Amino acid sequence: MMKNQNSDRSDTILDSAEKFIRKGGFNAVSFRDIADDIGIKSSSVHYHFPKKTDLGKAVIDRYAKRFLESLGSPEEKKETPQTRINRLGKAYLAALEEDDAICLGCILGAESAGLPGDVQEAVGSFFDGVLRWTSSALAGSKGPSASATHIIGALQGAMVLSVATKKPDALKETIRRLQMSV
Amino acid sequence: MMKNQNSDRSDTILDSAEKFIRKGGFNAVSFRDIADDIGIKSSSVHYHFPKKTDLGKAVIDRYAKRFLESLGSPEEKKETPQTRINRLGKAYLAALEEDDAICLGCILGAESAGLPGDVQEAVGSFFDGVLRWTSSALAGSKGPSASATHIIGALQGAMVLSVATKKPDALKETIRRLQMSV
DNA sequence: AATTATCTATCTATCAGTAGATAGATAAAG
DNA sequence: CTTTATCTATCTACTGATAGATAGATAATT
Numbered sequence: 234m235m236k237n238q239n240s241d242r243s244d245t246i247l248d249s250a251e252k253f254i255r256k257g258g259f260n261a262v263s264f265r266d267i268a269d270d271i272g273i274k275s276s277s278v279h280y281h282f283p284k285k286t287d288l289g290k291a292v293i294d295r296y297a298k299r300f301l302e303s304l305g306s307p308e309e310k311k312e313t314p315q316t317r318i319n320r321l322g323k324a325y326l327a328a329l330e331e332d333d334a335i336c337l338g339c340i341l342g343a344e345s346a347g348l349p350g351d352v353q354e355a356v357g358s359f360f361d362g363v364l365r366w367t368s369s370a371l372a373g374s375k376g377p378s379a380s381a382t383h384i385i386g387a388l389q390g391a392m393v394l395s396v397a398t399k400k401p402d403a404l405k406e407t408i409r410r411l412q413m414s415v
Numbered sequence: 416m417m418k419n420q421n422s423d424r425s426d427t428i429l430d431s432a433e434k435f436i437r438k439g440g441f442n443a444v445s446f447r448d449i450a451d452d453i454g455i456k457s458s459s460v461h462y463h464f465p466k467k468t469d470l471g472k473a474v475i476d477r478y479a480k481r482f483l484e485s486l487g488s489p490e491e492k493k494e495t496p497q498t499r500i501n502r503l504g505k506a507y508l509a510a511l512e513e514d515d516a517i518c519l520g521c522i523l524g525a526e527s528a529g530l531p532g533d534v535q536e537a538v539g540s541f542f543d544g545v546l547r548w549t550s551s552a553l554a555g556s557k558g559p560s561a562s563a564t565h566i567i568g569a570l571q572g573a574m575v576l577s578v579a580t581k582k583p584d585a586l587k588e589t590i591r592r593l594q595m596s597v
Numbered sequence: 598a599a600t601t602a603t604c605t606a607t608c609t610a611t612c613a614g615t616a617g618a619t620a621g622a623t624a625a626a627g
Numbered sequence: 628c629t630t631t632a633t634c635t636a637t638c639t640a641c642t643g644a645t646a647g648a649t650a651g652a653t654a655a656t657t
Contacts, residue, residue, distance in 0.1 A: 242632080257529020260442035263616065276619080277633055285617065334528060342579035343525035346516060347439020360580045378560065382576060382585045383569065383592050390572025394564060397524035398542045403564045414559050414596055424606080445642065458645085459607055467643065601656070608649070616641070623634070 243281050243291075245271050250292050255334040258344050259289055259352065289352035296337045297359040300324065307369035317370035318384065318415050322408035325388045329404055335396050338363070339389045360385070371415070378414040387411055425463050425473075427453050432474050437516040440526050441471055441534065471534035478519045479541040482506065489551035499552035500566065500597050504590035507570045511586055517578050520545070521571045542567070553597070560596040569593055 249270045253262035264275040264285070282288035303324055307317055328336040341348065341356045348356065367381035378384070391407035394400070431452045435444035446457040446467070464470035485506055489499055510518040523530065523538045530538065549563035560566065573589035576582070 255528075258440050258442060258526050260440060261526075261529045264618085265615075273632095274634060275617085276635080279618065280632065283618085335525060339575070340525050342575045343517060343522050344440050344443075345575075345579040346437075347443045356579055357581065360576065364580070377596050378592050380588060380592060382573065382582075383589050386572035386574075386576045386585060386589055387565065387569040388572065389575060390568035390570065391564065392568075393521070393524045393527075393571060394542065394568045397527040397538055398546070399539065400564075403568060406562060407565050407568055410560050410562060410565050446644085447641075455606095456608060457643085458609085461644065462606065465644085599657085602654080604653070605651085606649105607651100608647100610646085610648100612643105612645080614642075614644105617639095619636105619638080621635090621637105624632090626631080627629090 242273075246278055246281055246288075247292050247295055250288055251296065251337060252332075252334075254289075254292060255332065255337055255340055258340055259348055260344075286349045286351045289349065290355045293337065293341060293352065293355040293359055297355070297362055300338075300359075301362055301366060304366055307366045308372070314371050314374035314376075314379070314415050315412055318367075319408075319412060321367060321370065321384070322388065322411065325392060326404055326408065329392055329395060329401070335392055336389070339392055342389065343393075374415050376415040378411065384411055384415075424455075428460055428463055428470075429474050429477055432470055433478065433519060434514075434516075436471075436474060437514065437519055437522055440522055441530055442526075468531045468533045471531065472537045475519065475523060475534065475537040475541055479537070479544055482520075482541075483544055483548060486548055489548045490554070496553050496556040496558075496561070496597050497594055500549075501590075501594055503549060503552065503566070504570065504593065507574060508586055508590065511574055511577060511583070517574055518571070521574055524571065525575075556597050558597040560593060566593055566597075 246267055249267045250262055253266055253270075264278045268275040268278050278288075282291060304320060325336065328334075338356070338359055341352070342360065345353055345356055363385055364381045367384055371379050371381060371384075378387075387407050388404070388411070391404040395403040428449055431449045432444055435448055435452075446460045450457040450460050460470075464473060486502060507518065510516075520538070520541055523534070524542065527535055527538055545567055546563045549566055553561050553563060553566075560569075569589050570586070570593070573586040577585040
């Protein structure tokens with residue numbers, strides 16, 4: 234028993250790393266912070282993720298997978314574009330409200346230019362995936378703001394505004410307006 | 416002549432700091448980076464800005480002042496809301512294109528939760544100012560997306576997408592769509 | 598005009614703390 | 628006896644920050 238202790242521990246490490254990164258960015262997390270947070274030594278974190286780049290890539294890759302899975306299929310069900318975009322908005326809202334922090338994509342996207350190459354690529358892939366999902370979800374829509382780029386941008390920007398101005402309703406308002414114009 | 420050498424030097428320091436912050440965030444700039452960049456010693460940077468918090472506050476305060484001044488008045492001229500929002504969009508676009516980097520508000524807004532209290536407050540004030548300008552600029556508009564929060568959020572989010580996905584047209588597209596729906 | 602004092606802006610040198618990273622020991626499991 | 632996962636111990640590099648020296652400009656006093 235306890236066969237996937239590695240996997241369990243790795244996930245615990247990634248949970249902690251994700252929490253720190255969401256709060257202050259990639260440079261605001263250290264191997265020691267994570268180790269102290271979960272009660273091990275920093276060298277043990279290095280065992281699971283030798284370089285910080287490995288850690289960063291793993292955090293964003295896991296997040297991308299989870300986020301896209303949580304959105305479900307953008308096509309198969311008989312849904313209107315509005316319903317699908319509502320689902321997308323709810324996913325962003327959940328991230329903000331559950332942890333009272335900006336989502337991982339927002340912060341790493343904003344820091345993109347200063348990230349190590351590997352991590353930067355992983356962030357780019359995340360956005361490509363989300364944009365692809367949104368494009369599919371919009372199939373058939375003729376609204377004036379029915380563009381994946383515009384919608385994802387608006388959601389992420391509103392999320393930043395929510396935390397930076399400490400007015401958590403900013404994201405809700407943007408979701409409402411996006412829905413009207415899809 | 417050369418009376419405000421202090422002010423000149425301070426500005427040079429702030430220019431350098433702003434450049435580094437826009438690339439990788441507040442934690443991605445150091446006193447030594449700045450000193451090396453402009454050819455002085457790190458202790459001289461401390462002379463002008465004793466603590467890193469002082470430096471951060473000065474960077475964002477100067478930026479807020481410049482940005483709002485560049486927007487001009489949101490009221491006095493006989494302009495339509497569309498024209499004013501176009502001016503706003505152009506200001507964001509200029510920041511992105513001139514330096515090929517995200518704007519200072521975007522990156523510090525995203526990092527907000529991890530910033531020192533003083534800097535966080537200054538970032539909040541910047542957003543309050545921009546939102547106030549945009550609200551005034553929208554006076555009389557009845558468009559479906561005529562909300563300061565929505566517009567600023569969309570512009571900033573699109574800017575992040577532009578750099579993170581390396582598709583510089585994302586911001587342009589959002590400006591176009593915003594203008595249609597104001 | 599000459600002297601004295603103060604201010605400005607830089608430097609050199611150094612500090613304690615923390616960063617990412619690695620080598621090697623240890624222990625448990627199979 | 629190898630693999631997995633952890634530890635101790637350590638390294639070098641860099642962080643923000645400070646103390647103290649210095650040169651030059653400016654201002655005040657004699």
